[in-house]
Amino acid sequence: MSDLTSEAAARDAADELRAKRAEFVLDDGTVYLDGNSLGALPRAVPARLADVVEREWGRLRIRSWDESAWWTAPERVGDRIGRLVGAAPGQVVAGDSTSVNVFKAVVAAVRCAADGRDEVLVDAATFPTDGYIAESAARMTGCRIRAVPAADLADAAGPRTAVVLVNHVDYRTGRLHDLPGTTAAVRAAGARVVWDLCHSAGALPVELDAHGVDFAVGCTYKYLNGGPGAPAFLYVRWDLQPRFDSPLPGWNSHADPFGMTAAYRPADGAVRGRVGTPEILSLLALDAALDVWDGVDLAAVRAKSLDLTDFFLRCVAAYAPGAVTPVTPAAHGERGSQVSLRTASGEGRGLMAELVRRGVVGDVRPPDILRFGFAPLYVGFADAERAARVLGEVVGA
Numbered sequence: 272m273s274d275l276t277s278e279a280a281a282r283d284a285a286d287e288l289r290a291k292r293a294e295f296v297l298d299d300g301t302v303y304l305d306g307n308s309l310g311a312l313p314r315a316v317p318a319r320l321a322d323v324v325e326r327e328w329g330r331l332r333i334r335s336w337d338e339s340a341w342w343t344a345p346e347r348v349g350d351r352i353g354r355l356v357g358a359a360p361g362q363v364v365a366g367d368s369t370s371v372n373v374f375k376a377v378v379a380a381v382r383c384a385a386d387g388r389d390e391v392l393v394d395a396a397t398f399p400t401d402g403y404i405a406e407s408a409a410r411m412t413g414c415r416i417r418a419v420p421a422a423d424l425a426d427a428a429g430p431r432t433a434v435v436l437v438n439h440v441d442y443r444t445g446r447l448h449d450l451p452g453t454t455a456a457v458r459a460a461g462a463r464v465v466w467d468l469c470h471s472a473g474a475l476p477v478e479l480d481a482h483g484v485d486f487a488v489g490c491t492y493k494y495l496n497g498g499p500g501a502p503a504f505l506y507v508r509w510d511l512q513p514r515f516d517s518p519l520p521g522w523n524s525h526a527d528p529f530g531m532t533a534a535y536r537p538a539d540g541a542v543r544g545r546v547g548t549p550e551i552l553s554l555l556a557l558d559a560a561l562d563v564w565d566g567v568d569l570a571a572v573r574a575k576s577l578d579l580t581d582f583f584l585r586c587v588a589a590y591a592p593g594a595v596t597p598v599t600p601a602a603h604g605e606r607g608s609q610v611s612l613r614t615a616s617g618e619g620r621g622l623m624a625e626l627v628r629r630g631v632v633g634d635v636r637p638p639d640i641l642r643f644g645f646a647p648l649y650v651g652f653a654d655a656e657r658a659a660r661v662l663g664e665v666v667g668a
């Protein structure tokens with residue numbers, strides 16, 4: 272055994288989250304490092320989903336809206352996500368996609384901005400959908416949009432700024448942005464901030480309430496393992512809820528949805544973020560998937576994530592010297608839960624295809640970034656060592 276393999280074995284043996292892996296459907300032949308794109312399947316989900324389909328839908332049919340508590344599932348599941356992102360109950364609702372929730376949050380943020388604020392600032396390296404949606408939201412609300420590097424947003428927010436939309440972790444590089452500092456600066460400038468937590472929810476502690484975040488959105492199919500296309504979430508801080516003027520005021524957000532009145536009257540609280548009939552099958556699959564988080568301390572998740580990514584970087588330096596350059600920051604305070612490597616050859620897709628063929632699953636952001644996501648609930652140190660070793664074999668180092 273090499274030093275790194277024995278170190279990996281020792282670290283796995285000492286890992287307090289080690290038992291969590293058995294709660295997922297995984298096979299020993301594959302190192303799955305793509306949980307930042309699609310989380311692995313929690314074992315409890317298939318049986319729960321079968322029960323939802325066969326009993327709740329099949330036998331109870333329409334009664335399930337009440338008897339199986341389908342109607343209130345968006346808020347109930349929202350509160351479960353809330354615990355994982357530092358939000359007290361009543362502020363998070365689950366539903367729709369992240370893209371749709373970005374739209375709701377940005378337009379609502381502009382609508383509650385003071386007069387004369389007509390500028391939307393967007394993280395220049397944002398995941399594309401956020402930028403596309405923000406551009407449309409700005410156009411619809413008569414604002415102009417400006418792209419600014421995430422690290423400069425705190426300084427860029429000024430008297431004309433209505434809202435700042437920023438990704439907590441850069442999906443490409445894995446860089447973690449300063450949520451407390453940027454939030455404080457944007458609020459001090461009199462503007463609102465919308466954080467996109469797609470790559471931080473379930474990967475590290477996010478303290479939305481503690482840092483006074485205005486709005487947040489995120490998806491649940493990455494580190495939260497909710498399944499393909501699982502409903503996203505929307506956080507609206509409690510004191511902003513009365514002013515939350517949804518651009519998509521569907522009947523599910525009405526104060527009396529079954530009153531079927533012609534006039535719209537918004538519900539109070541997180542419910543106001545709902546739009547139409549909830550996606551019950553995927554919402555309840557997500558509900559079951561969230562059981563793996565019961566009793567899990569996000570601080571332990573973060574500690575393991577940093578240990579894993581540090582260890583992977585050391586293994587890569589040992590096994591594939593010169594073949595790749597990390598673009599993920601070395602500083603812990605600036606790193607999410609993924610490692611992105613730029614290839615020296617400038618080629619990415621062929622390399623990753625070969626890695627996948629050899630049982631190491633990551634993904635590529637073209638042309639030359641290899642991404643490896645470390646989901647601390649089910650990835651171990653032996654996985655990290657093996658992934659780096661296979662990478663070394665593939666690049667012929």
Ligand SMILES: *Cc1c(COP(=O)(O)O)cnc(C)c1O
Nearest residue numbers: 368369370398438442467469490
């Ligand atoms: C994954 C991701 C999305 C995905 O949006 P969908 O509407 O679910 O397709 C959006 N924003 C960021 C930052 C992401 O990482």
